[in-house]
Amino acid sequence: MELSFWSCTCNDSGSGVLLKQRIPEVALFHGCTLEAWYHNVNGLITLKANPSIPAFLQQLGTTSLGPSAPASILRFESSLGKSREGIPTQSLVAQVLSLQKTGELLERVALEETPTLESGNLSGLWTLQSYVEPRYGIRILSLYSCDAQLEERSDIFSHRFRPTYEPSATTIEETGPDGPRELETPYRQAIESKTLGIVRFAREYHNLDLDGTMLEFIFDLRGQIVLHGCWAMSLCNQLGFRRLRPASAQPGVIWREPKAFPVPKVAPQWPPAVSTGSRGPPLRPAKRSASVTGIFSEMAEKQHCPSMCEFLLEFWQADGFLGEVAFQCHPSEQSDLRVLKLTQQRPFQRADGRKFMREPPPQDGAVAVVSTSWSDGGWLNFKLGRAEHLATKESDAQVNAILWLRQGQEYVPVWSSGDADSVEEFIDGKWCWVHVWGGENVEISLRHAGTSTPRPSSTTPRSIPKLDVEGAATNPGAETVKTPQDQVCGATFAAHWGMSEEGAMCGHQLAFQVCQRFKLGRSTRSGLLKCLAERVANFHNMNREWEIFVQAMKVKHHEAERELQHQEKIFREAMEKYDSSVDMFQRSLASCTRRHLCEEEDFRLREDEDVAEATQVKERMEEQQQKLMEFQLQEEQFQISLEQVRSKYNDLVAEDARLHSQLQETRERRLYQQAELLRQRHLQDDLAELKALKAKLMKLQRASKTEQKLTAKFEDYLRKVANQDAKTLRTGGGYILNSMAKVEAQAFLRELRL
Structure with missing residues (x-):
């Protein structure tokens, strides 16, 4: 019903009457089907004609600042309880999505x-609406209820916007408490008029008699009231049980409820927009809106931070005091990085018996690095960076820091840090321990001089160890007096009676009683109150389940610690065996290493020889490859020459065949005519050849005679050489012939005889 509430604000009956109310771009889905798209036209709520998913995504892209910036808010009813995130079953969930995640979601919906x-x-049913940046970071809840006598009641509260609409997923510890804040009369009237106008519109044009509803409004950057959503809504189905006139109405006078309520005019001008850092000023000047003009002017004055605050920062190691430093903070728009010098001198800034129980260890030049900045609404952002030269003791206890706020002559604790990480660094020529907190910070509200409410820090806050800070904040030195009502039948007073020590009924007990009484089904009971009571009971049951889960996890944690100690013992024994095995292995490894060194030296020598031989082989291979390349080149040249010779030979053969054919033809034509001429020519040729042969024969005969003479003379010479003594054998040139010449001459003579 709460998700389909947007249909009650739009008139589709054709009467032409529309509700004047600013809303974001809202798309209503049922599963994978886009059923409706509600938007504003000149400030009036109407349905989008021909709605489509791509057009809606394009509209979200025009208002988004980037793919990772918030672009839309998804609202749906959870079907699975998530106690860690603080979401019980069957409860409304609002989740902020970036433009990229919105596109992925709508892409899956488009694919059905x-x-x-x-x-x-x-x-x-689920809705997807455009993200509207709120002014001053607040959201306003308007709770409307109407009883059986038509007596209407309106309760309006304001909450911070970020804890509910956080872009990143947060846990219960990270979100922290977000108590309601009451608004002044002008702001209440502006929101109340809008709420009553919506209720009257739903009754007039949709025939919906609202028994109660919880609407959420925000103020956009232009200062206009925007209907942001509906968290709860109940209907009165049996209209006959309601009186049509209130008890205070005069008899005989018909009482008629108005259909619209005027929006009060608060101030003629809206204050200038506050810089949000993520969104710039509007592109065009905002129109005058009587509903929101000057609403936050008084709020800004009430949230003005004090001119100066004094703090005390202490460092502890378990119960050991390490040092303290007092500093002041003045409101400023810029962040301030400070290096504070710690002291241990008496008298101490804050009296604590543990500081006098033991003498603090001496320390030299201990400093702490902190950062402070102020935000809108009087919030101080305190960030602890690191601490140097702390005289810590050698123990397992970690170093913690505690921040105190001075109020008059007393100090009120406002924050306790987590355990610091110890790192050894080289500073100023010596090694020292540095304790780092990793940027742990906290935001503190300092609007009123007598109160200090810490906002949730970036890390999970924890209680200050062994310090009764609550008693110090309310009544220092007061002790709790035990009364008989503290234990009832073995149970505490609060667990037995469902009441606190101050006598106030617990919220979950009240919700349980409302659920029990309203189960009777009477029409005179408020349906909205029953719905809200059931949600409170669901949250209480989820909280109890979470506590049981935490206790079970603690038991498992202790069991895991015992198992870890057992495993550590086994690990130490295994390490001892491992060390002995390592010693034996090292000795065997040393002997094996020496043996392998000798083998390695021999291998290196053989390797050098093989390298030298391989170098020679490589050189020979290169030479052979070079010769082979030369042979291949010659082969190519010879192949080319052979091809040329073959071509010439083929040409000659062809030419010879052609000439033979021509000769044959010529012979056939002139065979009878030139036969005698041919015979004469042949005869002349034969005679000429005979003369040439005779001349050659005479020449050969003369050469033969000359050769015979020379042969005879050479034979005589050889005989002379062969027969004479080798010692006296001389030649004309005066050279001595060796014995081989004689042997050869004799062999030549033997051949001549043959």
């Missing part, structure tokens, strides 16, 4: 795939 989330799937 049901999106699945950690808290359940989106198979039922």
Whole structure:
């Protein structure tokens, strides 16, 4: 019902009457189907004609600052309880999505795939609305109820915007408490008029008699009231049980409820927009809106931070005091990085008996690095960086820091840090221990001089160890007096009676009583109150389940610690065996290493020889390859020459065949005519050849005679050489002939005889 509330603000009956109310771009889905798209036209709520998913995504892209910036808010009903995130079953969930995640979600819807989330799937009704940056970071809840006598009641509160609409997923510890803040009369009237106008519109044009509703409004950057959503809504189905006139109405006078309420005019001008850092000023000047003009002017004055605050920062190691430093903070728009010098001198800034129980260890030049900055609404952001030269003791206890706020002559604790990480660094020519907190910070509200409410820090806050800070904040030195009512039948007073020590009924007990009484089904009972009571009971049950889960996890943690100690003992024994095995292995490794060194030296020598031989082989291979390349080149040249010779030979053969054919033809033509001429020519040729042969024969005969003479003379010479003594054998040139010449001459003579 709460998700389909947007249909009550739009008149589709054709009467032409529309509700004047600013809303974001809202798309209503049922599973994978886009059922409606509600938007503003000149400040009036109307349906988008021909809605489509690509057009809606394009509209979100025009208002988004980037793919990772917040672009839309997804609202759905959880089907799976997530106690860690503080989401019980069957509760409304609001999740901020970036433009990229919105595109991925709508892409799956366009493909008709049901999106699945950690808290359940989106198979039922769910809405997707554009992200509107709120002014001053607040959201306003308007609770409307109407009883059986038509007596209406309006309760309006303001909350911070970020804890509910956080872009990144946060846990219960990170979100922290967000108590309601009451608004002044002008702001209440502006929101109340809008709420009553919506209720009257739903009754007039949709025939919906609202028994109660919880609407959420915000102020955009232009200062206009925007209807942001509906968290709860109940209807009165049996209209006959309601009186049509209130008890205070005069008899005989018909009482008629108005259909619209005027929006009060608060101030003629809206104050200038506050810089949000993420969104710039509007592109065009905002129109005058009587509903929101000057609403936050008084709020800004009430949230003005004090001119100066004094703090005390202490460092402890378990119960050991390490040092303290007092500093002041003045409101400033810029962040201030400070290096504070710690002291241990008496008298101490804050009296504590543990500081006098033991003498603090001496320390020289201990400093702490902190950062302070102021934000809108009087919030001080305190960030602890590191501490140097702390005289810590050698123990397992970690170093912690405690921040105190001075109020008059007393100090009130406002924050306790987590355990610091110890790192050894080289500073100023010596090694020292540095304790780092990793940027742990906290935001503190300092609007009123007598109060100090810490906002949730970036890390999970924890209680200050062994310090009764609550008693010090309210009544220092007061002790709790035990009374008989503290234990009732073995149970505490609060657990037995459902009441606190101050006598106030616990919220979950009240919700349980409301659920029990309203189960009777009477029409005179408020349906909205029953709905809200059931949600409170669900949250209480989820809290109890979470406490049981935490206790079970603690038991498992202790069991895991015991198992870890047992495993550490086994690990130490295994390490001892491992060390002995390592010693034996090292000795065997040393002997094996020496043996391998000798083998390595021999291998290196053989390797050098093989390298030298391989070098020679490589050189020979290069020479052979070079010769082979030369042979291949010659072969190519010879192949080319052979091809040329073959071509010439073929040409000659062809030419010879052609000439033979011509000769044959010529012979056939002139065979009878030139036969005698041929015979004469042949005869002449034969005679000429005979003369040449005779001349050659005479020449050969003369050469033969000359050769015979020379042969005879050479034979005589050889005989002379062969027969004479080798010692007296001389030649004409005066050279001595060796014995081989004689042997050869004799052999030549033997051949001549043959």
